[in-house]
Structures are given as C-alpha cells and as structure tokens.
Amino acid sequence: MEFWRVLNYNPAAADPFSNGHPLYIWPRQGAGRVDDPDHDYLILYVGDSAEGAIAEAFGSYSAWRPEILDPPPAAPAGTVKALVKYEGDPAILDLDDPGVLQDWGLRPSSVVSRDRASTQQWARSMYETGDYAGVSWWSFYEPRWASYGLWDTSGLTVVGTPEVLTLTHPAVEEAAELIRRVVS
Numbered sequence: 199m200e201f202w203r204v205l206n207y208n209p210a211a212a213d214p215f216s217n218g219h220p221l222y223i224w225p226r227q228g229a230g231r232v233d234d235p236d237h238d239y240l241i242l243y244v245g246d247s248a249e250g251a252i253a254e255a256f257g258s259y260s261a262w263r264p265e266i267l268d269p270p271p272a273a274p275a276g277t278v279k280a281l282v283k284y285e286g287d288p289a290i291l292d293l294d295d296p297g298v299l300q301d302w303g304l305r306p307s308s309v310v311s312r313d314r315a316s317t318q319q320w321a322r323s324m325y326e327t328g329d330y331a332g333v334s335w336w337s338f339y340e341p342r343w344a345s346y347g348l349w350d351t352s353g354l355t356v357v358g359t360p361e362v363l364t365l366t367h368p369a370v371e372e373a374a375e376l377i378r379r380v381v382s
Contacts (some may be wrong), residue, residue, distance in 0.1 A: 199246075199285070199286060199287055199288075199290075200246070200283060200284070200285055200357075201244035201245065201246065201283070201284040201285075201286070201346060201348075201354070202244060202245050202246070202247060202248045202250065202251035202281060202282070202283055202284070203220075203242070203243070203244045203245070203251050203281070203282050203284070204251050204252055204254075204255035204256075204279060204280070204281055204363065205218075205220065205222075205279075205280060205282055205360065206218060206269045206270060206273050206277050206278075206279060206280075207220065207277065207278055207279070207280035207282065207360045207362075208273070208274050208276055208277040208278075209276060210274070210276055211274070217273070217274060218273070218274055218277050220282040220284075220356045220360055221242075221351060221354065221356065223240040223241070223242050223351070224240075225237075225240060227240060227241060229314060230243065230314070230347070231314065231317045231318075231321070231335075231347060232317060232318065232321035232332075232333060232347035232349075233314075233318055233321075233347075234318065234321075234322060234325070234349075235318060239325060239349040240349070241332075241347045241348065241349055242332075242347075242348045242349075242351050242354075243345065243346065243347055243348075244284065244345075244346045244348065245337065245343055245344065245345055245346065246334075246343060246344040246345075246346070247343055248281055248283070248369035248373075249340075249343070249369050249372050249373040249376060250337050250339070250340065250343030250344070250345070250373075251281065252281070252363075252369055252370055252373040253337065253339040253340060253343070253373045253376070253377050254337060254338070254339065254345060256370075256373075256379070257338070257339045257377055257379070259379070260379065260380065261379065261380045261381075261382055262365060262370070262374055262379050262380065262381045262382070263365075263382055264365060266279075267279040267363055267364070267365070278362050278363075279362070279363045280360035280361055280362050280363055281360060281361045281363055281367070281369060282356060282360040282361075283356070283357040283358065284354045284355065284356055284357060285354070285355055285357050286351075286353040286354040286355060287353060288330075288331030288332060288348060288350060288351075288353050288354070289329060289330045289331050290330065290331065290332055290333065290334050290346065291324055291329075291330045291332070291333045291334070292333075292334050293309045293333055293334060293335040294334065294335060294336050294344065302320065302323075302324070304320060308320070309335045310335065310336075310338070321333060321347065325349050330350075331348055331349065331350035331351075331352075331353065332346055332347050332348035332349055332350065333346070333347055334346045334347075339376075339377045340376055340377060365381050
C-alpha cells in the first residue's frame with residue numbers, strides 16, 4: 199500500500215526521533231480523532247493519495263496562499279513543507295466497511311464525530327486488540343480518499359526523498375481544484 203503525508207521536513211533530521219524526519223511523529227498529541235490521550239502510543243496520520251494528504255493538511259484554509267507552506271516558527275532551521283510517500287502493508291481496520299462498523303457497534307456518524315473522547319475510546323479498543331497497525335476512514339474533504347491513523351509504523355518505509363511543496367505542485371493544484379480552494 200502507498201501512504202502520503204504533508205510534513206515539516208528537515209533534510210538534516212537523521213533519524214525518526216528527530217523533528218523533521220519523514221517518520222517523526224509529533225509527541226504532543228491528544229486532540230486528534232484516534233489519538234491516545236494517555237500517550238501509550240502515538241499516531242501517524244496519513245492519506246491514501248497525495249491529494250488527500252494535502253487536502254487534510256490545508257483544507258481548513260479557504261484560500262491557499264504561500265504562507266500556508268511556511269513551517270511553524272519553532273521548526274528547526276532548514277525545515278520546509280513537503281510531501282512524503284510511504285510504502286508498507288500494515289494491518290488496517292477499515293471503518294468504511296459496513297461489516298466492520300457492525301462488528302464494532304459503530305455508525306458512520308460515530309467515526310466522523312467531533313467528540314474526540316468518543317472516537318479516541320473506540321480507537322483505543324481497536325489498538326488494544328493487538329490485531330491492527332491502525333484504522334482508516336473516509337476523508338472529510340472527499341469521501342473517495344481514505345485517511346489513516348497508524349499506531350504501528352514499523353512496517354513503513356519512506357519512498358524517495360520528500361518533495362518540497364509549492365502552490366504550483368501538481369498534487370497541490372489538483373487537491374485545490376477537487377475541494378474547491380482558491381490558490382493565490
């Protein structure tokens with residue numbers, strides 16, 4: 199499987215424990231859909247397409263201007279917004295499958311609920327089975343795209359070098375067009 203992520207990439211980050219490395223997972227989590235507020239595990243959020251990952255990263259902005267590509271002020275020097283591709287075959291629990299929802303006693307509205315205590319609770323139950331590396335659900339911005347929360351990234355490999363993002367990057371342009379964002 200292929201996975202994509204927009205990240206604050208730093209070419210000098212030598213290992214996955216260094217901020218800016220493609221496999222680095224930000225440790226201050228707790229507000230995401232499938233985060234673990236107890237911090238027993240961390241979540242890497244990725245998409246099944248470059249466009250989907252870009253939409254998830256920038257979709258909350260109605261206009262995409264150059265400043266959305268700026269790294270956070272505290273990022274290490276040399277950090278840029280980039281698109282990274284991963285490959286792997288993790289065991290994913292597909293929450294877009296009606297049978298899976300039925301097995302877990304979930305409704306589609308439970309999956310996309312903004313009640314994070316609730317979504318994190320069912321995610322924790324899924325994690326605790328030990329059967330899955332993560333879960334997938336449909337993207338808020340385009341349901342044909344899948345979003346993933348992975349608590350086990352050990353089977354992922356980075357493919358190539360992350361691509362620095364610009365507003366003219368083909369995946370940025372396509373994502374903007376598909377979710378109807380103005381690029382200026």
